[in-house]
Amino acid sequence: MTTTVQTVATLSEAARAMAQGATFLGGGTIIMRDINAGVAAAQIVRTTDPALNDIRISSDKVTIGAGVTMSQILAHPELAFLHKVARLIGGPQVRNMGTVGGNLFAPHPYGDFAVALLALGAQAVIAGQNGGRPLDDLLRDRSRSPGLVAAVECPRPSAGTFGFVKFSRIKPKGVSVLSVAALLPREGGRIRGARVAWGAMAAGPVRGASAERALEGQTLNPDTIARAAQTAAEGLAPPTDAIATDWYRREVAGVYLKRLLEQMERG
Amino acid sequence: MAKKPVNFTLNGQDRAAFADDGQNLLEFLRRGVGDLSPKYGCGQGACGACTVLIDGETQLSCLVLAETVDGKAVRTASGLAAGALDPLQTAFMEHFSAQCGYCTPGMLMSARALLDHNPRPTRDEVIEAISGNLCRCTGYEPIISAILAVAEGRVRA
Amino acid sequence: MIEFRKEFFADERDDNLNEVGKPTRRQDILGHVTGRSPFFDDHLFDGLLHMRCVRSPHHHARIRRIDTAQAEKMPGVVKVLTGRDVPTNLNTLLSLLDFGIDDEPLLSTQKVAYCGEPVAAVIAATEAQARAAVQAVRVDWEVLPHVLDVEEAIKPGAPTVCEVYPQNKFIYHGKYDHQKLRFGDVEAAFATADHIVEGRYQMSPIEQAPIETCGAIAAPEQNDRYVCYTSTQALFFSLGTAAKVLQTPSSRLHFIGGTVGGGFGGKVDSIHEPLAILGAMLTGRPCKYAWDREEEMQVGAPRGAERWYIKDAVGKDGRITARKFIGYFDSGAYTRLSSYAIIKGVGHLPGPYTIPNVYADVYCVYTNRTPATAMRGFGITGVDFAIENHMDKVAETVGMNPIELRILNSYRDGDMKAHRREAKNCALVECCQVVAEKAGVRLSADALAATSLTGGGGERARIPNFTATDQNGRVEGFDTGSYARKTSSGGDRQSQPTRPLQAPPPSAATQQPPVRPAPSTSTPAQPAAPPAPPPPASPSRPASSRPGAMRFSSLSGFRRR
Numbered sequence: 001m002t003t004t005v006q007t008v009a010t011l012s013e014a015a016r017a018m019a020q021g022a023t024f025l026g027g028g029t030i031i032m033r034d035i036n037a038g039v040a041a042a043q044i045v046r047t048t049d050p051a052l053n054d055i056r057i058s059s060d061k062v063t064i065g066a067g068v069t070m071s072q073i074l075a076h077p078e079l080a081f082l083h084k085v086a087r088l089i090g091g092p093q094v095r096n097m098g099t100v101g102g103n104l105f106a107p108h109p110y111g112d113f114a115v116a117l118l119a120l121g122a123q124a125v126i127a128g129q130n131g132g133r134p135l136d137d138l139l140r141d142r143s144r145s146p147g148l149v150a151a152v153e154c155p156r157p158s159a160g161t162f163g164f165v166k167f168s169r170i171k172p173k174g175v176s177v178l179s180v181a182a183l184l185p186r187e188g189g190r191i192r193g194a195r196v197a198w199g200a201m202a203a204g205p206v207r208g209a210s211a212e213r214a215l216e217g218q219t220l221n222p223d224t225i226a227r228a229a230q231t232a233a234e235g236l237a238p239p240t241d242a243i244a245t246d247w248y249r250r251e252v253a254g255v256y257l258k259r260l261l262e263q264m265e266r267g
Numbered sequence: 268m269a270k271k272p273v274n275f276t277l278n279g280q281d282r283a284a285f286a287d288d289g290q291n292l293l294e295f296l297r298r299g300v301g302d303l304s305p306k307y308g309c310g311q312g313a314c315g316a317c318t319v320l321i322d323g324e325t326q327l328s329c330l331v332l333a334e335t336v337d338g339k340a341v342r343t344a345s346g347l348a349a350g351a352l353d354p355l356q357t358a359f360m361e362h363f364s365a366q367c368g369y370c371t372p373g374m375l376m377s378a379r380a381l382l383d384h385n386p387r388p389t390r391d392e393v394i395e396a397i398s399g400n401l402c403r404c405t406g407y408e409p410i411i412s413a414i415l416a417v418a419e420g421r422v423r424a
Numbered sequence: 425m426i427e428f429r430k431e432f433f434a435d436e437r438d439d440n441l442n443e444v445g446k447p448t449r450r451q452d453i454l455g456h457v458t459g460r461s462p463f464f465d466d467h468l469f470d471g472l473l474h475m476r477c478v479r480s481p482h483h484h485a486r487i488r489r490i491d492t493a494q495a496e497k498m499p500g501v502v503k504v505l506t507g508r509d510v511p512t513n514l515n516t517l518l519s520l521l522d523f524g525i526d527d528e529p530l531l532s533t534q535k536v537a538y539c540g541e542p543v544a545a546v547i548a549a550t551e552a553q554a555r556a557a558v559q560a561v562r563v564d565w566e567v568l569p570h571v572l573d574v575e576e577a578i579k580p581g582a583p584t585v586c587e588v589y590p591q592n593k594f595i596y597h598g599k600y601d602h603q604k605l606r607f608g609d610v611e612a613a614f615a616t617a618d619h620i621v622e623g624r625y626q627m628s629p630i631e632q633a634p635i636e637t638c639g640a641i642a643a644p645e646q647n648d649r650y651v652c653y654t655s656t657q658a659l660f661f662s663l664g665t666a667a668k669v670l671q672t673p674s675s676r677l678h679f680i681g682g683t684v685g686g687g688f689g690g691k692v693d694s695i696h697e698p699l700a701i702l703g704a705m706l707t708g709r710p711c712k713y714a715w716d717r718e719e720e721m722q723v724g725a726p727r728g729a730e731r732w733y734i735k736d737a738v739g740k741d742g743r744i745t746a747r748k749f750i751g752y753f754d755s756g757a758y759t760r761l762s763s764y765a766i767i768k769g770v771g772h773l774p775g776p777y778t779i780p781n782v783y784a785d786v787y788c789v790y791t792n793r794t795p796a797t798a799m800r801g802f803g804i805t806g807v808d809f810a811i812e813n814h815m816d817k818v819a820e821t822v823g824m825n826p827i828e829l830r831i832l833n834s835y836r837d838g839d840m841k842a843h844r845r846e847a848k849n850c851a852l853v854e855c856c857q858v859v860a861e862k863a864g865v866r867l868s869a870d871a872l873a874a875t876s877l878t879g880g881g882g883e884r885a886r887i888p889n890f891t892a893t894d895q896n897g898r899v900e901g902f903d904t905g906s907y908a909r910k911t912s913s914g915g916d917r918q919s920q921p922t923r924p925l926q927a928p929p930p931s932a933a934t935q936q937p938p939v940r941p942a943p944s945t946s947t948p949a950q951p952a953a954p955p956a957p958p959p960p961a962s963p964s965r966p967a968s969s970r971p972g973a974m975r976f977s978s979l980s981g982f983r984r985r
Binding site: 037 | 499552553555556559716718
Binding site: 002003004005007025028029032033035036037040044046071090091092093094096097172173 | 325335399
């Protein structure tokens with residue numbers, strides 16, 4: 001398939017092209033790869049709209065333009081809660097290219113930034129639509145285009161309530177055997193509204209319902225952690241690939257959830 | 268197939284050339300402009316052999332749409348030596364940091380970007396900075412030594 | 425950091441050397457650090473064409489029909505090659521060394537025996553156009569049962585992978601379906617041993633993964649020659665292979681190589697050069713054939729998988745008195761270099777240890793996996809992994825420190841090795857002593873006092889008075905004059921005859937019609953061309969001309985003295 005690339009000035013023009021079947025080109029780390037392999041869509045659209053690179057910070061949430069790169073996140077002091085996640089995406093070059101918006105659509109085993117955003121309860125802002133769309137909803141079926149994701153709105157977690165762990169065979173740069181993120185807000189010392197998200201444990205980022213059940217209403221202590229770890233892989237059907245088998249991923253899921261929760265317990 | 272004009276600077280020199288639709292920067296630089304120093308290793312962003320600097324940042328030229336460097340400054344390994352060798356080049360020679368030499372241009376650009384942003388990196392920072400560049404020959408240690416030698420001022424320019 | 429232990433073997437060495445032991449710069453390093461070293465793809469040609477192959481999606485399938493009509497009409501497509509276009513479409517790499525039977529097509533016409541096997545090659549103006557046209561080639565496959573495990577492959581009733589070797593086993597010396605090593609009588613030693621230690625070891629295929637993928641660019645040159653820039657590690661090997669496959673005298677092929685972007689053994693298979701040159705011949709234009717990364721990983725021949733069974737007779741004192749190997753090399757679908765890997769491997773048995781009774785049956789097995797080839801010490805690395813794991817197991821069984829056990833059993837100068845050559849230049853004892861020192865392992869006084877220079881020879885230098893031999897695995901129908909060659913009545917060769925090169929269709933793009941190499945029975949296509957010398961002797965002829973074919977001298981050990 002030979003590919004035609006159209007460059008437009010505004011998000012709304014890009015959204016219109018997408019409505020007619022074009023694929024959006026962001027940082028290039030996914031779509032250019034497809035173009036090189038001859039498997040990209042016939043029509044590609046990109047935009048030079050600077051709005052795509054906006055970062056807006058308010059007291060309770062951050063709004064990150066879909067075109068913001070991992071390096072730009074790392075350079076922004078107000079996004080410190082995401083620095084650990086962004087630092088574990090790709091190598092230095094990929095972090096200079098890969099974007100927040102693109103990561104939402106990165107195929108397995110990529111997409112670890114989306115895992116963190118999912119746990120944080122972020123919403124996607126779709127160009128030309130009012131109101132945010134929860135990532136839970138958007139990530140459930142990534143084959144269906146939601147339109148053009150212009151930005152991601154992410155609640156700012158209270159100190160010590162958010163954690164992220166990525167397990168790769170190669171360090172410092174390697175793809176996920178799995179990744180796991182947790183948001184554990186507390187009320188009176190008890191976890192209220194636990195959100196756990198897994199990467200590379202399904203076709204895309206998914207919530208960890210069994211871990212959330214084990215954590216909800218509990219205090220974060222060794223017993224709770226052990227129970228959550230024990231049921232970590234329940235209900236998950238991870239893929240087998242060159243990095244790991246589905247069996248292996250299920251076996252180690254609890255180990256890494258435990259490490260994450262212990263880190264969060266230590267603070 | 269529409270050709271798109273691209274005006275940019277390559278290693279400080281003004282350049283203009285036409286890019287094919289969907290052409291990546293690696294092919295554009297190599298076949299369109301004639302700078303053969305960035306190398307193809309994977310076409311998927313895994314190996315780093317095609318690493319170039321765009322406005323001072325390392326990027327993978329195989330994953331950059333060529334037309335997007337219009338108006339930008341591109342640096343490649345063939346332009347590192349301006350008159351004299353870059354100290355990194357000298358250090359790579361002295362420390363046996365290249366065997367087959369195929370990863371070397373990309374490796375040098377990652378090292379250059381590191382030292383441009385952080386002239387005195389720690390060993391861990393060096394490892395992190397070249398983590399997007401695969402080398403199958405050296406085992407990396409001679410490359411790390413060379414970069415640290417430059418950072419610590421142990422190389423004559 | 426390199427540490428020289430000059431106290432060892434000091435009297436055997438002249439230290440007054442100009443280069444050895446001193447740091448020196450690579451002669452090619454300036455080109456490397458300035459990005460100017462000329463790899464094969466760093467040569468620009470106007471009008472360069474790009475070739476990509478149509479590959480089997482199946483492990484094993486018969487080809488009913490290949491339909492290239494639609495692909496030929498695609499934008500930018502100049503030509504689509506199939507096996508009919510390849511002058512000698514059957515080759516085995518080591519035929520240049522008189523070793524093995526031609527078994528592998530360049531572009532397969534009748535069946536495929538591994539996933540990714542090429543059946544057609546599209547030549548187009550751009551790589552993207554070639555990719556698109558590859559998708560448009562229609563192949564009618566009849567999927568056949570496949571076998572992916574070496575021991576399954578040699579069971580009765582297993583699918584035949586490669587018709588040349590119907591039992592899925594390479595034929596050694598024209599006589600046996602495996603390579604034998606017999607030294608003394610292992611069974612007698614097993615009967616009287618204090619301990620029997622058995623183990624099973626295997627390793628997976630390993631991809632060499634050079635950062636530069638394999639490739640070649642060929643172009644018509646002056647004087648009716650073709651220039652070929654290639655990533656090959658083995659320039660003259662690739663030249664000879666191209667000359668044979670293309671039925672073209674090597675004097676018409678101008679090969680330029682020597683700048684290799686990492687090879688590690690994976691760039692010896694000489695697939696790209698003949699295809700790129702054939703593309704240049706049939707289009708009259710420069711033609712590049714290179715693998716992308718996915719192809720490099722999928723169809724690039726890896727170090728083959730190996731499986732080893734080892735059985736040792738061991739005394740209470742830790743001395744190994746017999747060692748028996750049954751080994752299986754996974755050659756994949758074709759021979760490439762695996763048959764030779766086994767010759768090397770068996771010459772290496774039983775490892776660097778003096779064991780008075782040794783037995784090995786080692787099979788080169790065909791499976792429906794990617795053909796295997798060379799990689800860094802191939803033939804040795806896998807079995808060393810097995811042997812050294814087994815040494816640890818033996819040490820555990822007899823309750824000895826594993827380093828002590830190795831020193832006790834090490835070759836000493838003057839010992840007789842199982843392949844009947846005297847051990848020289850031994851240094852394992854000293855290596856073990858240094859390893860123990862570095863690892864903080866305390867050795868016994870005996871182990872510390874041991875040296876490679878003493879304790880060998882004498883009784884240990886003798887070839888056993890009695891060696892148990894057998895005719896297991898004897899085969900008929902092959903010529904014993906070489907490692908493996910079917911007699912003229914052998915049969916299978918006739919099923920895939922050599923085909924003459926087809927004349928190309930007239931092409932507007934062809935400025936300079938390439939001269940077709942003439943099979944000896946036809947006249948040259950272009951009368952102006954100098955008469956083509958006779959093609960190289962066809963390996964399909966009986967091997968009468970080279971009695972006592974080459975043996976591989978890398979097995980000999982003439983280093984010291």
